[in-house]
Each structure stands twice: as C-alpha cells, then as structure tokens.
Amino acid sequence: MKLFWFLPTHGDSRYLGTSIGARQVDHAYLKQIAQAADNLGFEGVLIPTGRSCEDSWVVASSLAPFTERLKFLVAIRPGIISPTVSARMAATLDRISNGRVLINVVTGGDPDEQHGDGSFLTHAERYEVTDEFLRIWRGVAAGESVNFEGKHLKVENAKTLYPPVQKPYPPLFFGGSSEAAIGLAAEQVDVYLTWGESPAAVAEKIKTVKDKAEALGRKVTFGIRLHVIVRETSEQAWKAADELLTYVTDDVIAAAQKSFARFDSVGQRRMAELHGGRRDNLEISPNLWAGVGLVRGGAGTALVGNPQEVADRIKEYAALGIETFIFSGYPHLEEAYRTAELLFPLLPLDHVKPAGKINLTGPFGEIIANDTPPSDLPTATAPRAVAAAS
Numbered sequence: 559m560k561l562f563w564f565l566p567t568h569g570d571s572r573y574l575g576t577s578i579g580a581r582q583v584d585h586a587y588l589k590q591i592a593q594a595a596d597n598l599g600f601e602g603v604l605i606p607t608g609r610s611c612e613d614s615w616v617v618a619s620s621l622a623p624f625t626e627r628l629k630f631l632v633a634i635r636p637g638i639i640s641p642t643v644s645a646r647m648a649a650t651l652d653r654i655s656n657g658r659v660l661i662n663v664v665t666g667g668d669p670d671e672q673h674g675d676g677s678f679l680t681h682a683e684r685y686e687v688t689d690e691f692l693r694i695w696r697g698v699a700a701g702e703s704v705n706f707e708g709k710h711l712k713v714e715n716a717k718t719l720y721p722p723v724q725k726p727y728p729p730l731f732f733g734g735s736s737e738a739a740i741g742l743a744a745e746q747v748d749v750y751l752t753w754g755e756s757p758a759a760v761a762e763k764i765k766t767v768k769d770k771a772e773a774l775g776r777k778v779t780f781g782i783r784l785h786v787i788v789r790e791t792s793e794q795a796w797k798a799a800d801e802l803l804t805y806v807t808d809d810v811i812a813a814a815q816k817s818f819a820r821f822d823s824v825g826q827r828r829m830a831e832l833h834g835g836r837r838d839n840l841e842i843s844p845n846l847w848a849g850v851g852l853v854r855g856g857a858g859t860a861l862v863g864n865p866q867e868v869a870d871r872i873k874e875y876a877a878l879g880i881e882t883f884i885f886s887g888y889p890h891l892e893e894a895y896r897t898a899e900l901l902f903p904l905l906p907l908d909h910v911k912p913a914g915k916i917n918l919t920g921p922f923g924e925i926i927a928n929d930t931p932p933s934d935l936p937t938a939t940a941p942r943a944v945a946a947a948s
Contacts, residue, residue, distance in 0.1 A: 559872075559876055559881060559883065559905055559906050559907055559908075560601040560602075560881060560882045560883070560907075560908075560909060561600055561601055561883050561885060561897075561901075561902075561905070561907060561909075562600055562601050562602045562603060562604055562629075562631065562882065562883065562884040562885065563591070563595040563600045563602075563603050563604075563884075563885060563886065563890070563894050563897075564603060564604050564606075564884065564885065564886030564890060565588055565591055565592065565603045565604070565605045565606075565617065565621075565890070566583060566591075566606075566886070566890045567583065567588065567605060567606055567611040567612040567614070567617055568583075568606060568608075568610045568611045568612075569583055569610075570583050570587070570888065570889050570890050570891075571888060571889060572888060572889055573801070573802060573803075573804050573805050573806075573888075574802050574803060574805075574806055574849075574850065574852075574853050574854065574888070575803075575805060575806040575807075575810045575811075575814075575852075575853040576804075576805035576806070578805055581889065583612075585620060587891070588612075588617060588621065589621060589624050590891055591603075591890050591891050591894060592621045592624065592625050592628060593624060593625060594891060594894045594895060595628055595894055596625040596626055596627060596628040598894060598895065598898040598902075598910075599898065599902065599907070599909055599910035600628065600894070600898070600909075601629060601882075601909045602628055602629030602630060602631055602658070602660060603628060603629075603630060603631065604631045604662070604783070604884045604886075605617055605618055605630060605631065605632050605633070606633075606856075607632075607633035607635065607662070607664055608668075608671060609671050609674060609675075614632040614633050615632055615647060615651065618630035618632045618651060618655075618659070619651060619654070622651070622654060622655040622658065625658075627658075627909075628658065629658045629659070629660055630651075630655065630658060630659055630660065631660040631661075631662050631731060631884075632651070632659065632660070632661065632662060633661075633662045633663075633664045634648070634661055634662070634663055634664070634695070635664055635666065635675075636663070636665060636684070636687050636688040636691035636692070637665075637666075637672075637677045637679055637684060637687045637688070637691070637710075638666075638675050638676070638677055641691045641692075641694040641695040641698065641711065641713070641716070642694065642695075642698050642704075642713060642716040642717075642718070644691075644695060645694075645695050645698040645699040645718055645727075646698075646718045646720070648661055648699060648722060648727065648728055649699060649718050649720050649721060649722040649727075650720065652722035652723050652724055652728050653720060653722065653723055656723060657722075657723035657724050659722070659724070659728045660728055660729050660731060661727075661728050661729065661730050661731065662731045662732070662751075663688065663692065663730055663731065663732040663747060665684045665685060665688050665734065665739070666684060668820070668821050668855075669820060669821070670820060672684075681736070681738075682738060683710070685734075685736070685738035685739065685742060686708075686709060686710060687710045687711065688742060689742055689745075689746070690706070690708035690709070690710055690711040691711060692730070692742075692746045692747075693706060693708075693746070694706050694711060694713055694716060696726075696727065696730075696746070697716075698716050698717055698718055699718070699722060699726070699727035699728070700725075700726035700727050701717075701718070701721050701726075702717065703715055703716070703717045704716040704717065729748040729749060730746070730747040730748045730749070731747065731748070731749040731750075731751055731781065732746075732747040732749070732750060732751065733750065733751035733752060733753070733783070734824070735752075735763070735824040735828055736824040739824070740763075740766055740767055740770065741770060743767050743770075743771075743778060744767055744770035744771040744773075744774060744776065744778060745770075745771075745774055745776070747778065748778065748779065749778070749779050749780065749781050749882060750763075750764075750767050750778050750779070750780050750781070751780075751781045751782065751783055751882075751884070752764075752780070752781075752782050752783070753782070753783050753784075753828070753856070753857050753858070753859065754782055754783065754784040754785075754846065754857065754858075754859035754860075754861070755828065755859070756842060756843040756846065757843065757874050757875060757878060759828075760782065760875060760878055760880070761878045764780055764878055764879045764880075767780070768879070779879075779881050779882070780878075780879050780880050780881060780882070781880060781881065781882030781883065781884060782875055782880050782882070782883055782884070783856075783857040783884045784857065784859060784860060784861055784883065784884070784885055784886075785850050785857065785859065785860035785861070785885065785886050785887055785888075786860060786861045786862075786868060786885045786886070786887050786893070786897055786901075787799050787802075787847070787860050787861070787862045787863075787887060788861070788862075788863065788864070788865055788868045788896065788897060788900050788901060789864065789896075789900075790864060790865070790900070791864050792863050792864045792867060794864075795862050795863050795864060795867075795868075796862060796863075798862075799847050799849060799860065799862045802849065802850070802888060803837065803849055803852070806837075806852060806853055810853060811837070811852045811853060814852065814853040814854075814855075815852075817855075818855055821855070833848040833849075833851055833852060833858075837849070837852060840852075841862075842859070844871070845861055845862055845863045845867050845868065845871045846859055846860075846861060846862075846871070847859060847860045847861075847862045857886070860887075865900040865901055865904055866904065868900075868901060869901055869904035869905055872901070872905060873905075885897060898910075
C-alpha cells in the first residue's frame with residue numbers, strides 16, 4: 559500500500575468556498591508541505607494541473623532539491639504539448655530528481671479551459687489524441703527513435719538523447735470513467751486512478767479495466783483519489799467535516815454546480831451525481847462523505863471518521879485491488895501530520911520509517927517537567943481515543 563499527499567497549488571484554507579481562513583499558497587508554503595510529506599514518509603505528492611493551478615512541472619522542479627525521497631506526480635496534457643518535448647521534460651526531471659517523477663496523463667474535462675489553451679477537440683477526439691500521444695511518448699521516453707503517423711499526430715525520428723532514471727520510463731498514471739478512457743487505460747498506462755466512489759462502484763471499475771488489460775496481455779495497477787478527515791473520535795471527525803462547509807451557502811453551491819455542468823468529463827458527472835447539489839444526504843457510503851464535491855471540481859469525496867474507521871475503509875478499498883491512495887485535507891500542512899500520526903500506524907506501509915527512528919538527535923515529544931522523556935507507552939488520554947474508535 560502506497561499513500562500519497564497533495565500539493566494545493568490552486569489554494570488552501572480551513573474552510574471551503576470562502577476567503578475566510580484562507581492562506582497564501584506561495585513557494586515557501588508549498589515547500590513546507592512537501593518537506594512535511596517527505597519527512598513523515600508519504601510515498602509522494604500529486605500536483606494538480608489546469609488554469610487554476612501553478613504549473614506542476616515548475617513546482618516539482620523547484621521542490622525536488624528540498625526533498626529526499628518524495629516522488630512528484632506531475633501532469634502531461636496531450637493535445638496541448640508535443641509528446642516528444644514532454645518525454646524529454648520527463649526524462650530531465652527524472653534525472654535531476656534521481657528517479658522521483660511519476661506522470662499523470664490528463665486529457666482535460668472542461669471545454670472552456672481547453673479552448674483557452676487552444677484545444678477545440680471534442681471529448682472523443684481528445685482521447686484519440688491521447689492514444690496517439692502516448693504511443694509516441696512511450697517510445698521516445700524508452701529511448702527509441704519513433705516514426706509515427708496517426709489521425710492527429712505525426713513525428714519523424716522523434717527521440718531523446720538523455721534517458722530517464724526509471725526504466726523504461728517514469729510510470730504513467732491516468733484517470734477517466736468513459737468507455738474511451740477505460741480502453742486507453744487498459745492498453746497504455748501503468749496505474750489507473752479513480753475518484754472516491756462507493757466500494758461497489760470502484761470494484762466495478764477495477765474489474766472492467768483489469769479484464770480489458772488482461773485481454774491485451776497487460777497488467778494495470780490501481781489507485782484512488784480521496785480527501786481524508788480523520789480525528790481521534792468519530793464525533794470530532796464529523797464535526798470537522800461540517801465545519802468545512804461553514805461558509806458554503808446555497809448560492810455558492812448552485813454557482814459551482816452550474817460551472818461543473820459544462821464539463822464533458824464522465825468522472826466529474828459521476829462526482830456530481832453523488833450529492834446532486836444537495837447537502838442533506840452527503841454520507842453516500844459508510845464513512846464516505848461527498849461534501850467536498852459541492853464546491854470543488856475533481857475529487858469530491860472524503861473518508862471521515864476515527865483512525866480505526868478510516869483505516870478499515872482504506873483496507874476495504876485495498877481488498878478490491880487499490881494499491882495507491884492519494885489523500886488530501888484542509889489545510890494541507892496540518893492535515894498531513896494528522897493523517898500520518900493517526901493512520902500510518904494502522905496501515906501496511908512499506909515506505910514509512912518506523913516511529914521513533916526519524917529524529918536521531920532527541921526524543922519524541924516534549925520532556926516532562928524538564929526532567930523525564932515521554933514514555934513509549936500509551937498516555938493517560940489514549941484509552942479514550944481507543945474506546946471511541948472501537
């Protein structure tokens with residue numbers, strides 16, 4: 559099981575849909591989150607893409623020197639950038655980060671944004687371009703000299719002279735719920751990502767992609783993108799979920815849903831259908847809350863509960879075949895620590911350093927009464943949290 563965190567290059571706050579409790583997302587803040595994720599033992603971070611975000615490649619390049627093990631999941635946009643240039647960019651960043659680059663293939667789901675970037679392709683055409691793009695990209699990134707002529711793209715003697723560290727190339731992540739997306743995932747990508755739907759819906763997606771991939775003689779692994787709201791007790795967690803929506807009015811929800819309605823993304827439509835723009839029935843599955851999606855595009859669901867409840871839900875998805883979990887929480891710096899402290903001990907994570915082995919110069923916790931190091935044994939307050947979690 560691999561746990562990733564998220565870099566909020568589109569903004570961060572203690573509340574949704576308001577400037578109240580918001581904070582400036584500058585390079586210093588992003589560096590804080592990246593270094594926290596690195597030190598805590600997250601496998602990597604997802605950096606979002608789009609016109610509402612800082613550029614993911616520039617951000618990853620700027621943060622790689624300040625981290626040691628953290629991997630960066632950055633986006634390529636077929637139809638907006640050349641596949642050959644993109645493959646060279648990936649190889650360069652993989653080299654300067656010593657093999658810490660992962661590639662998120664994003665076809666795009668907002669026609670208005672696509673038009674602003676000069677792409678006027680239909681939904682079906684975008685997937686045709688993505689298919690051709692990846693055939694060129696994979697060959698070039700693997701060190702081949704590629705000649706290709708398709709419906710949309712044509713290259714002659716396309717290649718890169720500086721190979722990536724990872725072989726044959728940095729792993730390709732991809733998400734999409736349409737029939738075209740699932741076919742593309744089965745044939746060309748390494749990790750298929752889904753947004754956080756119910757376990758039954760996720761199981762159905764996994765089976766569809768897996769069966770198509772196996773029919774082509776390929777193996778695809780699976781990941782899920784979720785927010786997480788974990789607290790020591792269930793009551794605290796659900797209160798925190800409600801507080802996220804403190805300043806979200808019905809007008810704000812209506813405006814957000816109107817914007818999402820123009821998207822031609824099947825995945826975005828499925829996210830919207832989970833709540834229907836209403837706030838009266840947001841727990842769509844045990845501990846799965848759709849409140850974030852009332853105002854946020856893309857990933858709109860959160861796992862909510864005490865540590866054991868959330869860990870159980872994570873293990874439920876893992877039992878379906880999910881290996882990679884990409885989490886986020888508001889605000890992202892504090893919630894990175896909370897997630898690591900409350901969930902990591904309950905999950906089988908190979909990439910996390912054992913507790914107590916990270917800081918080599920001092921004890922864990924504050925010295926008691928200027929004399930006694932804190933004990934490794936549970937404290938007096940722990941049984942209450944454990945009892946609430948049971």
